[in-house]
Amino acid sequence: MTINYINEKGKIDIGEQVVAVIAGMAAIDSYGIVGMASRHQIKDGISELLKKDNLSKGIEVYTKDEKVYIDLHIVVSYGVKISEVAQNVQEKVKYILENQIGVKVEEVNVIVQGVKVLAE
């Protein structure tokens, strides 16, 4: 699945992987997030923080009826207001994608998969 645009000069295809990487970069910039979690670990109940070069493992991008949907699996820091952090991530990801690649994002779903308690 790719996202495609057609204009008078031809066609542009943007791979979902590209969208995922950009979404991941936007997400880890967001305050309150300490990492992305692999989406495959939900069933094991562990959330391993992904390294920077495979952030996109924590992100699913799918298109349905020409619309783009994104699921982000994040790990937040203990002590932040999680609902607010999640909402900030949604805004940031949507804004960056719409600005950088002109992708209209229908939904950004945030799955908070872990909370990291840091030594205080």
Add this chain to the structure above:
Amino acid sequence: MPSKIGSQEMYAMLYTGGKALEQQVSEIDALNVFPVPDGDTGTNMNLSFQSGIQEMESNHSETDTLGSTMGSFARGIMMGARGNSGVILSQLFRGMSQALKGKEVATSEDFALALDKGVEIAYKAVMKPVEGTILTVARESAKAAVRASKRNPSIDEVFKAAIDQAELTLEQTPDMLPVLKEVGVVDAGGKGLIVIYKGMYQALTGEQLTFERKATKQQSTSHEVVASEEFGYCTEFIIQNLTEPVNETFLRSTLSDMGDSLLVVHDEDFVKIHIHTLDPGQVLSHCLQIGSLHRIKIDNMTEQHEHTQANKETSAVVKQSNYSQAHDGQLKPYGIVSVTNGEGIKDIFMSLGANEVVFGGQSMNPSTEDLANAVRKINAETVIILPNNKNIILAAEQVASVVEDKQIIVIPTKTIPEGIAAILSFHEEQDIEDNIDVMKDAAKSVVSGQVTYAIRDTQINGATIKEGDILGILGSEIVVNGTNLVQTTVDLLENMVDKDEHEIITIFTGEEVKQPEIAELQEIIEAKYDDFDIEIKSGLQPTYYFIISVE
């Protein structure tokens, strides 16, 4: 001056910090371009901070220690954190509260370490900290506090060192975060933090009206009121025993029709309301339907305004001189002096990068010497002057012959909108020739309008004008006149706007305009120019009811 801070001092500091922030919400919103340019940083910080104050107030008892007061505040701000800036702010205070936990009082060193701990905790909650934001400002400021506390001065000196450094760092944020430079603003969150710190500092040093704690007749800190409104009453209260779940959005929109500076903080079992209104009774009656009212405080702002007006002059001077001092250290390539005619417009120019503003306008044109003095305060190789009035251009051009150690460039802006367009298109990294070109072009591309009143009977272009008539001026020509302010302004806009050419209408409201007139005008033009970006800003200029920019 206390040598140590205890619960009572901290309570007053946080309270006053919150009040200071509340007054600057719209200025901070206006700076907000990062992480998402949605203009809500000030609003979010304010709601978060108020939630901290709320928690601190409701848990207050006589046996409080510094640690427990700070703990309540931190808990409140964490629970009520809104938006990115609010979440960061909550972590800064959470760290401070951890450092002060269990302490009765704090020495200057404890205080510095608390600021530092706040930064440490705030940085822990982010994977990739972005520099040039509130985090950077807080970090550098805390470092300065720690350095100062090692020399063991008093708490107020330590705090002053922290604030001075915060201001310097804020100025540098555009060099760290490109998006700020593009737009020509400093970081909004960082600015908000400084506003809070300054309010706290005022409470600490007693530079502001005293703040009594929890008395039934509470003396609130002085509200410096926007002078464009009839002052009315600053009304604050809490609604408890809610009869039904509160629909916050609905409540907010109902109340916003009754006044301005509205703040609604909604928690599970109470709602806190703050509003500036001409009719407190109406607000109270409406809220009585939701629940019972507690801790009602109504202040007559007109009285307070008369009181603060007298102090305003001096504080503006202090602000200016602090600002200049902060800039003495480093020689910059460029500086900008702008002539302005209202407090609000001054703030706008300052936020867009002007280093000095000189008050002037129709009835009090600044002299060459006034302008030269402003230029001398700026430590820069080249200083650009924006006269913003055709009668001042000449005086501005004379500055070059008076000031010899700097290159003086005058961009011949004839109106405030031209000046704003020019300063927005200025880019520090471009060479001067390019800057002159783009600034002049930008100034030319704006259509400027002004609405004022006739000072005598006269005949212009065949129209008979009576003293007191409202005049609409396009560029420098009177194009419409009438007796109704809103209608004449709408007619003037007709003459200004070309729907195929333009897309933005900005209106700066004068100090003599009343809130209902502004609301009426806004409603009409928003309906009429529905695909335009319409911005209404408080300019507070005298003489001109409205200054309008169309681009």
